[in-house]
Amino acid sequence: DIQMTQSPSTLSASVGDRVTITCRASQSISSWLAWYQQKPGKAPKLLIYKASSLESGVPSRFSGSGSGTEFTLTISSLQPDDFATYYCQQYNSYFVTFGPGTKVDIK
Amino acid sequence: QITLKESGPTLVKPTQTLTLTCTFSGFSLSTSGVGVGWIRQPPGKALEWLALIYWNDDKRYSPSLKSRLTITKDTSKNQVVLTMTNMDPVDTATYYCAHIADYGDAFDIWGQGTMVTVSS
Numbered sequence: 001d002i003q004m005t006q007s008p009s010t011l012s013a014s015v016g017d018r019v020t021i022t023c024r025a026s027q028s029i030s031s032w033l034a035w036y037q038q039k040p041g042k043a044p045k046l047l048i049y050k051a052s053s054l055e056s057g058v059p060s061r062f063s064g065s066g067s068g069t070e071f072t073l074t075i076s077s078l079q080p081d082d083f084a085t086y087y088c089q090q091y092n093s094y095f096v097t098f099g100p101g102t103k104v105d106i107k
Numbered sequence: 108q109i110t111l112k113e114s115g116p117t118l119v120k121p122t123q124t125l126t127l128t129c130t131f132s133g134f135s136l137s138t139s140g141v142g143v144g145w146i147r148q149p150p151g152k153a154l155e156w157l158a159l160i161y162w163n164d165d166k167r168y169s170p171s172l173k174s175r176l177t178i179t180k181d182t183s184k185n186q187v188v189l190t191m192t193n194m195d196p197v198d199t200a201t202y203y204c205a206h207i208a209d210y211g212d213a214f215d216i217w218g219q220g221t222m223v224t225v226s227s
Contacts, residue, residue, distance in 0.1 A: 001170055034213035036154075043203055043217035044154065049210055087154055091212035094167060096144070096156040 002026050002090055004099035012107040019075040021102045023088035028068045032092035035064055035073045038101075039084045047086075048073065078104070109133035111143070111204050111218035118224050119194050125223060129187040129204030136162050136182050142207035143187045144214055145178065147200040155200075159207065160187055194225045 003026040013019050023033065031051035036044035046055045048064035051071055061076040075082055083106055088099040115127035127145070134141055142161040148154050158178040159167045168176050177190045187204060201222045205214035 032211055036214075038154075043205075043220055044214070045217075046208070046213060046215045049208060049213045049215075053210075055215065089154075089156075089213065095170060096159065096167075096212055098146075098154040098156060100153045 001095060002029060002093050002097050004088055004090055004097050006086075006088060006099040006102050008102060009100065010103045010105065012105055013078050014107045015078055015080060017078045017107075019078050019082075019104060021073045021086055021088075021104075023066075023071045023073070023099050025069045025071075025090055025092075029090045029092035031067045032090060033064070033066070033071050034089045034091065035062075036087045036089065037082075037084045038087065044087060075104075109206050109216045111206060111216060113202060113204050113218045113221040115202075115221055115223065117222060118226065120227050121195055121225060123194050125189075125191045125194050125198070127189045127191075127202055127204075127221065127223075129189070129218060131185050131187070131204075131206070134206065136160075136180050136185070136187070138162055140209060142212070143180070144205050144207055144212070145187075145189045145202065146205060146214070147198075147202045148220075149197070149200040152200075157191075157202075158189060159212065161207075196225045199223065199225045 033051045035048040038044040052064045111131040144159040145157040201220040203220045206216040208215040
């Protein structure tokens with residue numbers, strides 16, 4: 001099975017900050033990676049698919065990069081609505097795996 | 108517009124079997140390429156993928172839970188059903204169903220989730 005890790009597990013930031021979250025796969029997943037945002041009590045929301053493609057309707061301050069085993073999600077200028085937990089997910093293998101999540105909270 | 112909604116019991120006893128139904132609209136599971144997945148999230152914890160089913164009845168299960176899970180579809184009712192046997196308190200979680208995106212096994216549309224508590 002492909003294991004996913006994320007760093008950091010928690011990130012404290014201020015409005016306007018540039019934020020970067022890293023996701024690593026235990027083996028190469030090409031570009032088959034998605035990023036989700038989840039707010040308390042809500043279902044996850046797809047932000048990025050295929051490592052760097054922005055889902056329709058998602059603000060352009062979100063971007064994704066990487067391939068193989070290392071990926072990043074960047075928020076160029078953090079907005080109040082962006083305080084949430086972010087998950088990566090690989091869909092390269094026969095099985096799907098989510099990362100453990102990164103919580104972005106207010107500094 | 109694609110929507111999905113989970114339904115099922117809110118409380119089950121240990122050792123019982125859980126049956127959850129995902130009722131969807133805006134797409135058909137008889138259309139080539141279409142799929143639906145189940146994901147769960149224990150309180151305060153991370154997302155965990157459970158199972159997927161595709162239009163051609165291809166089914167995939169989490170290796171750690173495979174022996175306990177069954178996923179089926181009813182195309183005429185626009186429903187996907189997940190059963191999980193031998194429920195345990197550690198299975199207490201919010202269970203989500205989600206539409207699989209056209210561009211790979213990412214989940215682009217999610218249901219609101221249903222909370223299931225396992226307790227005697």
